[in-house]
Amino acid sequence: MTEKKEHPSIAQFKEFVKKHPKLISEVRKGDKKWQELFEDWYLLGENDASWQKYREDAAEAESAEDKKSDFMSRMMTAVKNMDANQMNQHLYNMNNTISSIQNLFSTFGLTKGASSGQSKTQSNPFSFRKD
Template identity: 60%
Template structure:
């Protein structure tokens, strides 16, 4: 499989488009063509004032805040949709399951305190004393 290397200016243009996402929207709407955008970028440069309108208006910090607020609104709506009786039922089931598991550990001696006692006892299974 051969990999085709792009011209450096094409790579730079791709980076430029990533920084100006509204250009993609304009091309998808049919208002502009990629060839036209590339020619303008090549002739005017990426620092020209005409590109400001295509930049992403929101800084990265604001995007993070929006993502967090979207998450919080989703969580809030999920909590609103929950039935309190169902949640209580699930919590009681989990509690009884944990109690059962703890009982099994106690029955088979798998707790921390008992494991130390049995490990010392298993090292010397017979008690020998010198006369």
């Protein structure tokens, strides 16, 4: 297979788009086309003031990373502080509660199998009577 080598300016434009991620959303919304953006970038250059609104602020990027790392650290702390015996006891109690509820349903005939079984015996499609 032959590989196409892309023009160096296209590679530079791709790097520019990575630095300005809001351009992608503009194209996806249909407000801009890649060809238009490439031509503007080629003519105006990377440092033009018109590109500032498409640049993701460094503070926004850092705050997103901080939120992710903060969430992960809180999750790890919660896992470390968990008592395995206490969790096991809670699961055991929950299992017993569910079993009790299932037993109540089966005692009062509230299960799906019991209600459909009764209706089959009552409505026999071939009922014969003596004359």
